Amino acid sequence: MSTPAPTLVIRGGLIADGTGSTLYRADLTITEGRITEIGPDLEVPHTTGELDATGLVVAPGFIDIHTHYDAQVFWDPRLTPSCFHGVTTVVAGNCGFSIAPTRPEHREVIARTLENVEDMDVATLAAGIPWDFADFPGYLDSVERHGVGLNFTAYVGHTALRLYVMGLDAYERPATADEITRMAEVLRTSLRAGAAGFATSYSPTHQGIDGKAIPSRHSERAELEALLAVAGEERRGIVGFTPGPGLTIADLYDLQPGVGIPFTYTALMTARNGNHERLLTLNRDGWARGAQVWPQVSPRPLAFSFGLAEPFTLNSNPVFAELMAGDAAARVAAYADPEFRRRAREVWSAEGAIMVPRWATYRIAESTAHPELVDHALIEIATGRDPLDTLLDLAAEESDPGLLRVRCVLANDDTDALYAILRDERCTLGLSDAGAHVGQLCDAPQATDFLGNWVRDRELMPLGTAVRKLTGVQADLLGLTDRGYLREGHWADVVVFDPATVAPGPIRRVRDFPADGERLTADRPVGIRHVLVNGTPIRLDGTTQDPPTLPGRVLRVPRRPAGA
Template identity: 30%
Template sequence: MADLLVRGGTVVDGTGAPPTPADVRIRGGVIVEVGPGLAPAGGAERVVEAGGAYVAPGFIEAHTHVDGAMWWNPDLDPLPAYGTTTVVFGNCGMSVAPLRESARGPVLDLFCFLEDLPLSAFQDKVPWTWERWPEYRRAVEGQAVSVNVAGFVGHLTLRTTVMGAEASWGRAATGEEIAEMAALLDESLTHGAIGLSTNVFDKDRYLKPVPTRLAEDAEFEALADVLARHPGATLQLITRFNEPDNIDADVERFARICKPRGIRAQWTAIPSTVREDYLREQTIALHRRLRADGVDFWPNVPHKPLEPFFNFERALTFQRVAAWNHWINGPAETKLATLADPQWRARAREDWDNRVSSSTSRLDRPESLILAISETGHGPLGISLKEYADREGLHISDALATWIGHNGILSCLRGIPDAFDEPVVAGLFAEPHTLTNINDSGAHLQLFCGSGENVYLLTRYVRDTGLLSVEQAVHNLTGKLAGFFGLGDRGVIAPGLAGDLVVFALDEIEVRPEEKRYDNPDGSWRFTRGPAGVRATIVRGVPTVLDAEPTGERPGTMVGLVSPPN
């Protein structure tokens, strides 16, 4: 923590109030003064000039998977360079605590499969000096990182650590097991966890439903009872958001559990693409119905079109086509030979033709998949998978197998970004009970770089289209998120709150292109971005970015549920 004065800027305080010229003084990592014309105190106080720029609360990342990366990439590049000062992890039902050693193997295998993360890095670089949350919190507080972190307890982790892998994947929990889960959750919330994340959507690498999909209402109710005893604790729901027949039923199931207990929850998701207008109407109607019924549920709303890369080293993008899913997650040394095997090709064609359709899957839209990167240089490049299949007179599955065979396993496809219904998205962000900045930072390392989507809200929706005011956008990235998560000591610029700030000018910032960086502990690469151009990012009074460049400072710590000051 440090003493610092940011002067000469225009404060956007995170509440949604209009910008106003003001200086901000931080002492001991906490804001102590906000007002115009504050004089430098001298001594150890550092001065950051903000003339011609906005001064906002540090941005909050609402959905990350940096649970592992914080140990092997403590700078958490590129988050500081995009104004981030606090991140939420433990999402999608997966956390690294509370986690018994006996359950670590299956939990990490699932975690790394679902989030496209290097398993060996988790095994070798995470210290594993804990099994329960109190020890975990002490370990995290002892790890110097560039941002503050707040964590959910993952229900998948909780269930597996109590029941063991075989039982957790195989049956409903007993009353004794439910009681043990509830006790571990209660202990975790008492020692700083911010809530519970659960998942009734995913399947594992063997296409079996993840353990939480076997949980009965009695299990969810017992865990909800625990959440209700901890003011501010929230529930995250990963529901079957891409299955129109199941969206309402999944969310309404949890609404019945949460409403009488007064629990606040977030749910996935109101889709933003023009192509999914029918689903958007359905989910907006669900959102309106729940709010009118007094259910404190907040839907997630994406704001940036995704332009993913599809690699063939390991991924979950082919889950709905069993032969391809087994191939892509199988041994590397047999992959090319398998692609040429007539029997495998016949099975792959059958699985492709009999897959379950999905509103979010690009496998159903081969015209949107571009042949983008070739390991061998064979090509062709720059045309869609559908164009290639039509040109060669091949089934789509055979066309993909042929192209990979010629171009190599390290080749990639690129997904054309979908058009967003931006006026509708902006209208949802103007509402008080919606969440954004749900971008999977720290996950899917070779699919995309989620970090930086916060800046897109400022450049596209504020600067380029005028669909949002700067105060609306900043509120959605700061005070609104802090209020939802129960992080009452941050997200707003006011005396007594966290000294976390970002200084930026709209004409100086941009979401930079993705670039490969070979710095994972196992030698593999990940996507990152160059700095966005924010002038300063400040965590607990310490600049992690200054003059648009990272400083290398790591002042972050673990934060938890805090009631806002009176």
């Protein structure tokens, strides 16, 4: 039987193979979706296609381990805008917010939860999710049937898992011993179906339906440890955390050695109080003790654009959270109420208060009542008054508080501190949040921002090391054995980019989601020349391609070898 001829050769590029090694010039051939040969000046007489990569870097496709594409994958299988930025594999279900397992009677509850914690539009979710599944294996099968443009996998989410087993009681109380046993069984079945792992959140910023704490925040240690035991026994994927008062970051370093598979958490960001320095030290000490915990870091400031109708992140304050069950009229009335304002300020002034607004970073983004204030800083508008009073006065003057939109920075804008964090070899790139907060931020261009603004412009690290952070490190963390590297026999997930020009490009607001849903997108990156998924080009010469068959695969994460 004759060997198939290569279907594509990429000529003359600088190979960044995902190992962190120095780049070298070589050609690369692809046959039936896999890399078949890498070497200089390869003779390939019968190939059906050739790409010139002279002066460009040829790298493994980027792996984004922190997305929320769980629902969007159904109506936007190309997973825009990640696909434009060299991403070829995504992990959904982060923070414990998967959309499976979900019983039919809880579909609206899941949608409203995603609305409150991840800024997803309920009407868009209702129109876009086919709901031809209930359990997690059925969800992966559904994604596979509908087709996907990038490689796709997802965590089993703790919030969905509790709701599936406990019903609405998941929002109210700890689980019983019997419920914990049933959750463990559902998790085991889901992991064996190929889930990327298990994810949970204890973050006080995560408020679900009617402003209630999300179900995972009601779990006690016995429940968590039972679920972690299943993850450890199955040895599949990773465990993702969003820590909080019920489970601190320090706790992760105590728990991980007993579980065995790697942990990751969101997120290690620069903070005004210098907490990032403590977390870096905690991480280094933890690794020295044998704890494999990977903090996720981002090269971008954590910046939000939000309307006062759904005031994330102000609603991490319980006084604001109380309004989440009401309508626009109730919010307008509350915003004008001096007692409401006093109570909100009281929470933020308490010792240990979290997510206290950085009023100096607030700017007016949109206003119907006061268009003349757009792009002006809130503290300038306040002219010595309390910024909260000024903001809520402006919101109350709108016919709907959602018509007042502000931009603000929460964290991660200390460039010098971020430089040190990004260089740490035990921190991994994450928290793009692609697919979530779509009307508030767009950090899907994380990879192009990292390569352009940090690696090239700030000379953060050698290019080969940077590519490894985006590829090989992530594949190893997930336990993927044939992706993340340019190696013969591996799947041909490949990105070809210009290191001299690569950049994230502009962000714009569009309405292209089901039910006329709007979002921010970044669909015009600079310097991303070619992108291939399983050997099929989805971007050629900077232009998006429309292959006849969606080339992505649902990745069923394999069991790790014992001791790995």
